Amino acid sequence: MQALVTAVLEAIVIFLFLSGAACFAIMVQGTLVLRRLARQSPREDNLTLLKSRLVPAVSVIVAPQDLSAASRALVRLLVGLHFGDHEVVVALDGPSDADLAAWSEEFHLAMSLRRVAGELPMGAVRTVLESRDPIRLAVIVLERSGLALSLNAAVNAANSPVIGLFGPECEFEPEALLRLIPYMLEDSQRVIAVCAVAPAETPKGIFSQFAALDFLRSWLSRQAAFSGWNLLMPTSGSAILIAREYILKAGGFRAGVLEFFLRLHARARASKRAYSVAFAPAAGCRQRTPRSLAELHGWVARDQRGTARAVFTPGLPWWFRCGLVLVRFLRPLLETFAYILAAVGWWAGWVATPLALLVLLATVGLGMFLSMAAVSFRELAEFHGSDPVRLAKLFFAAIPENLGFRQLRNLWLLAPWHKRVDW
């Protein structure tokens, strides 16, 4: 029994060290990509972009999953984006009379003569409303039909050649569209979409620090490094611009934005044509940081379900999908198993103390170093410094993160693997 337990634990430790080294290498790659992007990013010439007739119009579409005041506030922010020619198209999925009254009151909505027709499958349109205020806002009221059909209805109703999408957890600056559009203009044949996301300022509180560390690691790897391999995965805090014709060619949304984006990658790779999804970390779009443990749990679970979506998307490279399974599923599973086995084995006398220490080093120790590396890498990737106090707080938050929260997070990562969600 002792030999078996020792062999199993040794194998797990080797796997954990190897996967940790791979994560570290990916974060280094992400840092290099971010540094290159920071060096290349041109100065802002917003006024020229605002006035030019050559800049294509953008339809920002949104299908709020709840019709609360927060969603209305988001739409108000979207309407207020600075851009020469943009409209906001909101698809309300089966709103109640009370919801509709609240939206109508807030935006002074009135019946519109606009018709929604297009080639994408969409939900049954109840009515189309437009704001009487001097803002370009169209609200498509649908019978209950789900997120994908609502988004398709918004695309069908959109008048512009470029579609903008802002995730529900995206904090953005009013100039976000002006900072995103140059990527599409630089090479409109090759760049099929632009995705922007960056870490937000970390609010006070230990859970916010944990969330910031978690996002930082994911940002350096799944956004920055993957963008270097043209496999960028948007998060729910991303802002995306995409040419409308690519949405139409791909047959529209089937589950949500993430599923569509991954399918777009798969289609583009299958077509063998040169394509690129541009990553814009400095576009002023940031992932909102959770502030409580419950919010953090929701965020980790959503993120993991998004990863599951990527793993099950056919057409993406096998190494990419295998890597996600190894790092995001197998590692937390084996790590949790190793804790239990090492603790029980040490208590029963099957596991020697050095091996138990090795397990701790491969889990807690490596986790701390990866988080600390992420904080340092982010700083080195940018061309300006951060507040030293804030930096030190985040750096040392890696210690408590790996002494309790990491183990809890492993359990969270294992729980929702069977589900696939979208935003």
Place this chain on the structure above:
Amino acid sequence: MTEAALRVAILLMGAYALVITGLFAAALFRGWRWKRKTRLTVKLLPEIRAALVDYLAGSDDLTQLRRFLKISRRDVLNAILSFQDSVAGTARDRLCALTLDLDLLEKWRRAFHSRDLARRRAATAGIAFVCAYEPCRREVGEVLLADALEDPDPEVRVRVAQALAQFGSPAEIEKVFRMAIRSNLVTRVSVAGPLRAHALELSRGVVTEALQSDNAPQILGALEMVVAWERAVPLVRLDQMMQHRERAIRLLALRAVPLVASSRENDSAVMQLLVDQDHEIAMAAAAVAGRLHIVAAVPLLARCFRAGNAALARTAAAALAAMPPQGWKALEELAASENPMVRSAAAEALAHVRAAKGT
């Protein structure tokens, strides 16, 4: 065996910890320096601006500015450049001359060839600004500016192109135009504004030359510049562009038609495109027909309703609505159609017309 592995792991992790700690210390130090610099800028910038304003108002005392230059060179440069959009005429010349007096121009010239992109960009920004002043231009040298138009960095190219478009000779302006039509759309957007003042001269020369070439990307670039200028230009044979084999060129030529003098050939080309199988082109043609009030296109616009495309029908309806009374009469007939899409598009346009008329 396990103990040996533990020792190796501890050794490796120790080395790793040292590297991470070193990186963190570097980041911390940089953060501290950045904070100090930011504080200094906040304190210094208003004083530098005040000194610059004094200088622009006629004071010849450069002692203060030289002192600031020693404390924070970057802030002085930023302060000078921040004035570029707010000064003109002699004040601008004086500001440019200041860069000569403070030896800034010579340093920019040296940094212009730097391999460090950030340095090169900063130097370009400065040189592009002082190009407005002839003595500075002489000092910089025309060769340097012409070479910069071929720089691998688009940001450098755009900066120099903007400066040359504003203050360059006719030959340099032509060179800027040629560079713009070879570059990407962002460059054209950035350069179109400064080149707009020379639209007439360029249209008679290089634009026509580019349009008559066989090079499709160049034709596209030239048409994009014309569309971006948004001003009347003397272009001939635009109808040929509307019949070009490249779809993108046909579309852009349609957008450029309202900017050139009306001609029978252009009207006829627009009408031909109204029946194009490509709905986007037909829509663009319908929009142009409405904008130019091509009354002869009314029957073809009415035919657009039968294409079975809702967006095209709506655009054609809007075009008909812009052409009273023939267009309105056609809309009234279409509003009685049995086809719900045709009826709805025509009724929508008529409702807009009536709402605008207040009936």
